[in-house]
Structures are given as structure tokens and as C-alpha cells.
Amino acid sequence: MPGKRPITPELRTELKTGAFVILLLAAMLSATLASASTLLRGTGDLAIIIERASGAVQIVETTGNTRIGRVAGLGDLSHASAVFSRDGRYAYVFGRDGGLSKVDLLEAKLVTRVLQSGNSIGGAISQDGRLVAVSNYQPGGVKIFDAADLSLVADIPAEYGDGLRSKVIGLVDAPGQRFVFSLWDAGETWVVEMRDPAKPVIRKFKDIGRNPYDGLITPDGRFYIAGLFGEDGMALLDLWHLDKGVERILPGYGKGEQALPVYKMPHLEGWAVAGDRAFVPAVGHHEVLVMDTKTWREVGRIPVQGQPVFVMARPDGRQIWVNFAFPRNDKIQVIDSESLTIIRTLTPGKGVLHMEFEPRGEEVWVSVRDADQVHVYDTASLERRTVLPAHKPSGIFMTARAHRIGL
Amino acid sequence: MWRMIAACMLSALSLSSVGVAADGLSAERQVELRSLLQQDCGSCHGLTLKGGLGPSLLPAALAGKSRESLLETVRNGRPGTAMPPWRPILSEQEIDWLVDRLLAGDGALHSTE
Incomplete structure (x- = not known):
């Protein structure tokens, strides 16, 4: 037959080489396809889960509720939090050890990391997405970085009194390229305007109350509220009218009761606002306080089973989910925001540290530290839908935060 | 009788030095307390106990403070600060054990990865 060659050792080698080349090409092609499929996706349904004890974050997607990656080497992540770049690709993770890490969600890798202080508590990203601010305990103050490469842009020591420096808490972004934060030791709220990054314009509000412990900004970016630990009450600042100064709200809410x-x-987080009501934890009292956001007066209080930690409204405002401090941190209570009654008490397990709603609220993700699990609940049926393994999970942060003021 | 008590004390001392439950705390309870120290004390003092909203609890930071004052702080908290009293939660024995861990520098997080 024409063309037919006897199978000699040479031909066998040729055939083998040919097969090898084809296999190699196929492997390269599939690798290209695989990496293309990794990169060619949106990030709008992504989230990170802080694994606090192992210095890592998991990257998960909330469409199929699966884990798609993990990034380690982020240092001490006890009390870590995160904000997102406006394109939703990068997470900026704030660690307790002063580490600020920029994580690429698509490539699941650490891009840049700076150790910017000895001890930090949280951060915020500016309105234009170009600046990342970190609030520090030690040394007390705020540092502001270029979001692209994490180079230092501004250093704002939280000085007060006679050369003292305060721990800084409750740092949020605000419209007008501003950052707002409070000073735990000094009892002050500062507003920093960063329109010219070389010249921060700082406005200080003193005597806001004893030991502000955290702050929130309303979802419209108008009101900043600092919660007070050292006394019953909160401090309200209208960012539209700074000249009016800080107003004390909910004064003496625990009057006549023994503080626990x-x-x-x-x-405190902006999620606390549902329609024209705001829901906030009482401190030292096992209650959720309800305020009218038009008058900022108390309009109700809901007894709950422990010291509330996070009080979060489902994005549509119909439900309020509450988790609790040790030793009652195994439960979540769900409040109906209309009747102000508890409609369900869930018991996910010891160490419920955080809850994060999916952007439209049909599901909520719950970290259960001691079970080494993250639970996903259906918020309509209040049934658990998915359980994902995670090592000592704490904060859960979804990329939808990228487009919310104050988150 | 006295000899018996002394013998008990001696054995308690020798056992506690090797971390066995001679002080009445079961091995399980010790694991729980260690977790409490890291996770729950850690929520203010940092997972590595080097400080957060609350001060550092590392041995260098505790140097110069008497054991009794540390016990008192854990028992009754520090009024006017964020330090709560732990007496409603922990037994005297457990507070003792925890303070000893802190003084020995044996309280910080060991990597569990």
C-alpha cells in the first residue's frame, strides 16, 4: 500500500514525539482556558471570610455558595475587617497587628502588604477609591495610604491633652472625600477632608462623651453616630451642618437599671438603619434600642437574650439580625422591624462572630467560630441552607460593600 | 493529718508544674480556658494578647504587677474601664489558673494551622 511504512524503531520514536507534542499542546490549551475562566468573571458575588487565627482569608462566591480560593500570610487577623476597591477586584484587609494587605480576589493572591503600625482596628476607603485609611490603637491615630501601592499619603496622630495619643475607633468614609473617626481615650470625633491629599483639613469635635467605642455613618452619608461605652448615649454629627456640632442622643437610656x-x-455599622428607624445595641443592657432617624429620639427598645454585638438590618429593612457577646454568643435573634418583636431565635453554635447579608438580602452568611464553620441562612424561611468549613471564621465581607457609603 | 495535707500539696505542686489537672481542672476544662483566654480575652487584648482596646497581657507588660492585683482585676473587673468582672463566669480556681498562664507567658495563641 502506498504511504504505508513498516513500523521501525525510528517511526515509533517519531510517533511518540508527535503524540507527546499533541498532549503538550492540549495541556497548554486547557491551562489557558482554565486561567481564562478564572479571570473572566465578575466579582459582584464574591466575598471574603476572615480566618482569624490562621492569618488567612477565604474567597467565596455567593451564587453557588462555594469556596474559590484562599490567601494566607496576612498576619494577626483577630478583629480584622476589610473594604473593597471600587472595581470589586481587590480587598484591603486590616489586621490587628497593624498589617494592611491588598488581596486580589480574582487571582487569589496577596498583592501588597505593609505593616503600618503596632496595633490597628479597622479602616475605610475614600469616596473616589484612591485612598485607604487605617485607624490605629498603637500609636494612636489614622494613617492614609495610596490604594494602588499602599504608599503612605498622610499620617494623622490622634493627639489630645498634654501630648497624649488616643486609640482611634469608628473610622468611616464620608461624602466630600472625607474620613470620620472618633478617639476612644479623648472622647472626640474628627472629620478629615482629603481633597488635596498633601493637605488634610482636620476638624475636631470635643467632649462628645466618654469612651466612644465605634461609629457608623447612615447609608446616605449624612449622619455620623458614635456609640459611647463610658456613659449611656450616643453622639450624633450632621455632616451637612458641621457647625451645629455634636448632639447627644439617647441620653441616659439605661437610667435606673444596673449595668450588666x-x-x-x-x-456599629450603617446596616443598622432600616427605613426611618435605626437599631443600635444598648451597652451593658440586654436590649436593642430603636430610634426615629428624623428626630433621633428613642421610639422603642427590644429586650434580647444577651449583650448585642452586631445589630444588622436585612437590606430591605424588614428584619433585624442580632448576635451577642460572650457567654451568650451561640445565638442569633431575628427581629421583625415593624412589630419590634423577636420572630426567631437561632442557635448556630458557640462563637457567632459576624453576619453578612447578600446584597439583596435573600441569604445571610454567619460565622460560627468554635464550630469552624460558616452557615448560610435563607432569610425568608430562616432555615440553614449551606454549611462551609472555615478555620476560626470571624468577619465576612461581600464586595457589594464597594459601592456603599461608610462600608 | 498534716502530713497528708502536705503530701497533697506537694503532689499538687509537682503535678501542676507539668500541666496535669492536679488543681482540679480537667484537661478538657484547661483546653476551654485556653480558648477563652485567646478568643474572648483576646477580643479586647488581642488574639496574641499583645493588646488592643485593652492593654497587653504579655509577661513584660505585667511585670511589676502583683499576682493578687491581677487576680482582683480578673475577679471584679476594673470599674470605669471596659474590663468586666469574670467572677460570674469563672471559678476562683479557674481565675488562678488563667493568671498563672499569663504570668508564665503561656497564654498567647499557639498556631493551630
Whole structure:
């Protein structure tokens, strides 16, 4: 037959080489496809889960509720939090050890990391997405970095009194390229305008109350509220009218009651606002306080089973989910925001540290530290849908935060 | 009788030095307390106990403070600060054990990765 060659050792070698080349090409092609499929995706349904004890974050997607990556080497992540670049690709993770890490969610890798202080507590990203600010305990103050390469842009020591420096808490971004934060030791709120990054314009509000422990900004970016640990009440600042100064709200809400011990400091976040009501934790009282956001007066209080830590409204404002401080941190209570009654008490397990709603609120992710799990609940049926393994999970942060003021 | 008490004390001392539950705390409870120290004390003092909203609890930071004052702080908290009393939660024995861990520099997080 024409063309037919006897199978000699040479031909066998040729055939083998040919097969090898084809296999190699196929492997390269599939690798290209695989990496292309990794990169060619949106980030709008991504989230990170802080694994606090192992200095790592998991990257998960909230469409199929699966883990898609993990990035380690982020240092001490106890009490870590995160903000996102406006394109939703990068997470800026603030670690307790003063580490600021920029993580690429698509490539699941650490891009840059700076150790910017000895001890930090949280941060914020500017309105234009170009600046990342970090609030520090030690040395007390705020440092502001270029979001691209994390180079230092501004250093704002939280000085007060006679050469003292305060721990800084409650740092948020605000419209007008501003950052707002409060001074735990000094009882002050500062507004820093960063329109010219070389010349921060600082406005200080003194005597806001004893030991502000955290702050929130309303979702419209107008009101900043610092919660007070050292006294019953909160400090309200209208960012539209700074000249009016700080107003005390909910004064003496615990009057006549014996304050209970607080084994974990509560948190405040913009999620607390549902329609024209704001829901905030009482401190030293096992209650959620309800305010009218038009008058900022108390319009109700809801007894709950422990010291509330996070009080978070589902994005549509219909439900309020509450977790609790040690030793009652195994439960979540769900409040109906209309009737102000508890509609369900869930028991995910010891160490419920954080809850994060999916952007439209149909599911909520819950970290259960001691179970080494993250639970996903259906918020309509209040049934658990998914359980994901995670090592000592704490904060859960979804990329939808990239487009929210104050988150 | 006295000899018996002395013998008990001696054995308690020798056992506690090797971390065995001679002080009445079971091995399980010790694991729980260690976790409490790291996770719950750690929520203010940092997971590595080097400080946060609350001060550092590392041995260098505790140097110069008497054992009794540390016990008192854990028992009754420090009024006017964020330090709560732990007496409603922990037994005297457990507070003792925890303070000893801190003084020995044996309280910080060991990598569990």
C-alpha cells in the first residue's frame, strides 16, 4: 500500500514525539482556558471570610455558595475587617497587628502588604477609591495610604491633652472625600477632608462623651453616630451642618437599671438603619434600642437574650439580625422591624462572630467560630441552607460593600 | 493529718508544674480556658494578647504587677474601664489558673494551622 511504512524503531520514536507534542499542546490549551475562566468573571458575588487565627482569608462566591480560593500570610487577623476597591477586584484587609494587605480576589493572591503600625482596628476607603485609611490603637491615630501601592499619603496622630495619643475607633468614609473617626481615650470625633491629599483639613469635635467605642455613618452619608461605652448615649454629627456640632442622643437610656458586664465590645455599622428607624445595641443592657432617624429620639427598645454585638438590618429593612457577646454568643435573634418583636431565635453554635447579608438580602452568611464553620441562612424561611468549613471564621465581607457609603 | 495535707500539696505542686489537672481542672476544662483566654480575652487584648482596646497581657507588660492585683482585676473587673468582672463566669480556681498562664507567658495563641 502506498504511504504505508513498516513500523521501525525510528517511526515509533517519531510517533511518540508527535503524540507527546499533541498532549503538550492540549495541556497548554486547557491551562489557558482554565486561567481564562478564572479571570473572566465578575466579582459582584464574591466575598471574603476572615480566618482569624490562621492569618488567612477565604474567597467565596455567593451564587453557588462555594469556596474559590484562599490567601494566607496576612498576619494577626483577630478583629480584622476589610473594604473593597471600587472595581470589586481587590480587598484591603486590616489586621490587628497593624498589617494592611491588598488581596486580589480574582487571582487569589496577596498583592501588597505593609505593616503600618503596632496595633490597628479597622479602616475605610475614600469616596473616589484612591485612598485607604487605617485607624490605629498603637500609636494612636489614622494613617492614609495610596490604594494602588499602599504608599503612605498622610499620617494623622490622634493627639489630645498634654501630648497624649488616643486609640482611634469608628473610622468611616464620608461624602466630600472625607474620613470620620472618633478617639476612644479623648472622647472626640474628627472629620478629615482629603481633597488635596498633601493637605488634610482636620476638624475636631470635643467632649462628645466618654469612651466612644465605634461609629457608623447612615447609608446616605449624612449622619455620623458614635456609640459611647463610658456613659449611656450616643453622639450624633450632621455632616451637612458641621457647625451645629455634636448632639447627644439617647441620653441616659439605661437610667435606673444596673449595668450588666460587657464581655465583648459592640459594633456599629450603617446596616443598622432600616427605613426611618435605626437599631443600635444598648451597652451593658440586654436590649436593642430603636430610634426615629428624623428626630433621633428613642421610639422603642427590644429586650434580647444577651449583650448585642452586631445589630444588622436585612437590606430591605424588614428584619433585624442580632448576635451577642460572650457567654451568650451561640445565638442569633431575628427581629421583625415593624412589630419590634423577636420572630426567631437561632442557635448556630458557640462563637457567632459576624453576619453578612447578600446584597439583596435573600441569604445571610454567619460565622460560627468554635464550630469552624460558616452557615448560610435563607432569610425568608430562616432555615440553614449551606454549611462551609472555615478555620476560626470571624468577619465576612461581600464586595457589594464597594459601592456603599461608610462600608 | 498534716502530713497528708502536705503530701497533697506537694503532689499538687509537682503535678501542676507539668500541666496535669492536679488543681482540679480537667484537661478538657484547661483546653476551654485556653480558648477563652485567646478568643474572648483576646477580643479586647488581642488574639496574641499583645493588646488592643485593652492593654497587653504579655509577661513584660505585667511585670511589676502583683499576682493578687491581677487576680482582683480578673475577679471584679476594673470599674470605669471596659474590663468586666469574670467572677460570674469563672471559678476562683479557674481565675488562678488563667493568671498563672499569663504570668508564665503561656497564654498567647499557639498556631493551630
